[in-house]
Amino acid sequence: MSLLSVRNLVKRYGGLVATDNVDLDVAAGEIHAVIGPNGAGKSTLITQLAGEIRPDSGRILFDGADISGEPVAQRALRGLARSYQITSIFPEFSALQNVMLAVQAQQGHSFRFWTRVSSQAALVGPAEASLARAGLAHRRDVAAADLAHGEQRQLELAMVLAGKPRLLLLDEPMAGMSQAESAQMTELLHSLKGDYGMLLVEHDMDAVFRLADTVSVLVYGRNIATGDPQYIRSHPDVRAAYLGDEE
Numbered sequence: 001m002s003l004l005s006v007r008n009l010v011k012r013y014g015g016l017v018a019t020d021n022v023d024l025d026v027a028a029g030e031i032h033a034v035i036g037p038n039g040a041g042k043s044t045l046i047t048q049l050a051g052e053i054r055p056d057s058g059r060i061l062f063d064g065a066d067i068s069g070e071p072v073a074q075r076a077l078r079g080l081a082r083s084y085q086i087t088s089i090f091p092e093f094s095a096l097q098n099v100m101l102a103v104q105a106q107q108g109h110s111f112r113f114w115t116r117v118s119s120q121a122a123l124v125g126p127a128e129a130s131l132a133r134a135g136l137a138h139r140r141d142v143a144a145a146d147l148a149h150g151e152q153r154q155l156e157l158a159m160v161l162a163g164k165p166r167l168l169l170l171d172e173p174m175a176g177m178s179q180a181e182s183a184q185m186t187e188l189l190h191s192l193k194g195d196y197g198m199l200l201v202e203h204d205m206d207a208v209f210r211l212a213d214t215v216s217v218l219v220y221g222r223n224i225a226t227g228d229p230q231y232i233r234s235h236p237d238v239r240a241a242y243l244g245d246e247e
């Protein structure tokens with residue numbers, strides 16, 4: 001059974017159909033990449049899955065439950081987590097402290113700063129584990145502001161992992177990265193494969209074809225093809241619509 005199932009999803013902006021009857025499935029532990037030209041509707045899709053905007057029609061099922069009408073926080077509690085960009089990081093806090101805040105939020109406490117040393121101590125272990133999983137253990141005491149761009153993206157990932165997600169919604173995790181940073185993030189995501197399902201929107205085709213078990217191609221809001229990377233590479237409509245001029 002799929003962990004995430006999208007059925008007949010539709011989102012319109014005036015006359016524009018940004019999500020046009022999209023069906024899509026992500027199995028537990030699988031990486032499903034969504035590719036497509038600019039304006040194809042990839043971000044609109046992720047934003048609906050996270051619960052930030054409502055579809056006009058269609059259904060979103062997570063672990064069998066219809067979550068189409070649920071708010072963001074409720075979806076996060078179920079284990080459907082979107083990685084947010086650097087805005088969610090406190091620049092003056094260390095990498096570890098940032099993840100401690102995410103652990104605290106996961107433990108059901110409202111967002112607040114620590115008053116007792118003992119309550120801090122319980123957060124350190126899980127925060128260190130998430131940092132290590134995101135490849136940042138060696139940078140735990142560095143202020144977030146002093147981390148390189150790629151490391152800040154790793155920190156965001158550590159903060160998402162602290163929420164114990166089952167499926168990650170990743171919207172262009174390699175955006176703005178150098179080639180080396182992008183390669184490192186690719187290997188990092190690869191190391192998480194199997195433990196987390198991922199819906200990956202990404203323009204970096206090297207990353208997509210290295211990571212994805214399944215690829216879907218959106219064009220003008222429509223899913224024109226879904227299959228394994230080999231199938232997608234050789235699909236004539238995909239080549240014509242998207243990959244054609246790159247090969």
Ligand SMILES: Nc1ncnc2c1ncn2[C@@H]1O[C@H](COP(=O)(O)OP(=O)(O)OP(=O)(O)O)[C@@H](O)[C@H]1O
Binds near residue numbers: 040043
């Ligand atoms: N809030 C909005 N109001 C009106 N139109 C919108 C809105 N958000 C997105 N669109 C339109 O919906 C279409 C899909 O946009 P979307 O950002 O989802 O595409 P995308 O595939 O993520 O593009 P990119 O690869 O450039 O990030 C575009 O034509 C866009 O202009």
